[in-house]
Amino acid sequence: xxxxxxxxxxxxxxxxxxxxxxxxxxxxxxxxxxxxxxxxxxxxxxxxxxxxxxxxxxxxxxxxxxxxxxxxxxxxxxxxxxxxxxxxxxxxxxxxxxxxxxxxxxxxxxxxxxxxxxxxxxxxxxxxxxxxxxxxxxxxxxxxxxxxxxxxxxxxxxxxxxxxxxxxxxxxxxxxxxxxxxxxxxxxxxxxxxxxxxxxxxxxxxxxxxxxxxxxxxxxxxxxxxxxxxxxxxxxxxxxxxxxxxxxxxxxxxxxxxxxxxxxxxxxx
Ligand SMILES: [Mg+2]
Numbered sequence: 288x289x290x291x292x293x294x295x296x297x298x299x300x301x302x303x304x305x306x307x308x309x310x311x312x313x314x315x316x317x318x319x320x321x322x323x324x325x326x327x328x329x330x331x332x333x334x335x336x337x338x339x340x341x342x343x344x345x346x347x348x349x350x351x352x353x354x355x356x357x358x359x360x361x362x363x364x365x366x367x368x369x370x371x372x373x374x375x376x377x378x379x380x381x382x383x384x385x386x387x388x389x390x391x392x393x394x395x396x397x398x399x400x401x402x403x404x405x406x407x408x409x410x411x412x413x414x415x416x417x418x419x420x421x422x423x424x425x426x427x428x429x430x431x432x433x434x435x436x437x438x439x440x441x442x443x444x445x446x447x448x449x450x451x452x453x454x455x456x457x458x459x460x461x462x463x464x465x466x467x468x469x470x471x472x473x474x475x476x477x478x479x480x481x482x483x484x485x486x487x488x489x490x491x492x493x494x495x496x497x498x499x500x501x502x503x504x505x506x507x508x509x510x511x512x513x514x515x516x517x518x519x520x521x522x523x524x525x526x527x528x529x530x531x532x533x534x535x536x537x538x539x540x541x542x543x544x545x546x547x548x549x550x551x552x553x554x555x556x
Contacts, residue, residue, distance in 0.1 A: 291516060291533035291544060295551075301512050302552050304485035306345030309548070310474055310498065311337075311541075313351040313358065315457060315491035316518050319538050322427055323413065324353070329362055330538055336545035341366035343552040346481045350374070350470055352461055352494060354417045355383045373463055373494055374473035375419045385419075386473075392419045392464035399447045399462060406441050409434070419464045426458035435460070456492050457522045471497030478505050478513070486513035487548075489541060491523060499530040516544075 291298070301307065311317055314324070317333040341347040341364055348368040351358055355371035355378035362369070369378040375386050400416045403423070407414060411428030415421060423442075428434035438460055442448050452463040463469075470490075478486055478501075488495070488502050499515035506513055517523065517531035518541055528534065535541055 289533050291535055292540075294533060295547065298487070298514065298548075299551055301485040301487070301514065302548070304512065306481055306483055307485035307552070308346040308348070308477060308481055308483045308487075309340055309344055310346075310348045310350055310477060310486065310488045312470075312490035312492065312495050312498075312518075313349050313353065313362065315520065315522075315538070316489050317349075317538065317541055317545075318361070320426075320457065320520075320522075324415065324422075324424065327361070330542055332542040333538070333545055334362070334364065336542070336549050337362070337367065338364050339549045340545065340552065343549065345483065346477060348477055350473060350498070352417075352420065352422060352456070368477070370470075370473045370477075372417055372420050373461070374468045374470050375464065375466065377473075386468050387466050389419045389464065392466075395447060395450060396421050396462065396464065399442075399445060399451065402445055402447060403441065407438065409437075412438070421462045422456075423460045423462070424458065425460075431458055454493055456494065457520075461494065469497045470494050471501040474498040474501040475505065478511065483513075484511055486511070487516065488513065489516050489518060489535070489544075490527070491518035491520060492527065493524050496524075496527055496530050499527070503530075 318327045318329050321327040349362050350370040352373050355369045355376045358369045358371050400421050413424040425434040450465045454461040502513040502515045505511050514532045516533045517527050518535050
């Protein structure tokens with residue numbers, strides 16, 4: 288896999304295009320993984336450079352499985368676009384809108400979480416109900432692998448969960464409303480909406496693979512040139528690495544890369 292700092296000439300070429308957008312995942316990308324999601328913080332250096340980039344680029348978006356309200360509080364940069372719940376929600380400035388009619392999904396997720404809560408009342412397991420999606424975290428379990436198997440078994444046995452999309456993330460399992468919306472469709476929509484001619488996507492987990500594929504699909508020289516960049520860690524899924532164009536080693540490298548971007552972005556949109 289190509290280490291991005293050995294191929295900055297290619298990124299420099301992309302930055303000469305206009306408009307250019309930067310889309311970044313949050314947890315594990317601009318925020319170091321913490322024992323619980325509530326303890327995670329955006330790297331202060333990433334925040335500093337994202338603020339600068341939000342003035343330099345056509346669009347800077349944060350995309351995450353977290354709900355938009357939580358994302359906005361966590362990242363806290365006014366000029367950014369926030370895409371939450373894996374693409375199902377979008378927030379800009381003070382507005383938040385839903386990507387689809389989701390009232391039915393709220394009900395399904397709620398009923399699944401209600402059923403699972405007593406079955407998963409196990410030390411170290413934390414179920415987060417995010418409205419249109421839910422995440423079961425098991426990072427704090429003594430035996431996370433065993434916990435993962437148990438959770439997947441319980442979820443598979445629940446009739447209410449049959450309609451949901453189940454995704455295995457870093458020490459977490461996502462239960463997602465059955466729409467065709469994901470980080471990939473959200474990325475495609477941003478490229479179209481901002482008429483992007485250049486794009487960079489940063490991500491570290493399973494749900495980012497769809498976005499990597501969206502970047503690849505959008506690539507059509509000379510109209511659009513985009514790069515999918517995987518943030519490596521011992522927990523990273525191998526499929527993400529194979530789907531990426533380039534690699535960064537952990538959040539520290541993301542900090543260095545964002546700094547480089549601010550110093551090498553010429554246009555102001
Ligand atoms: Mg992530």
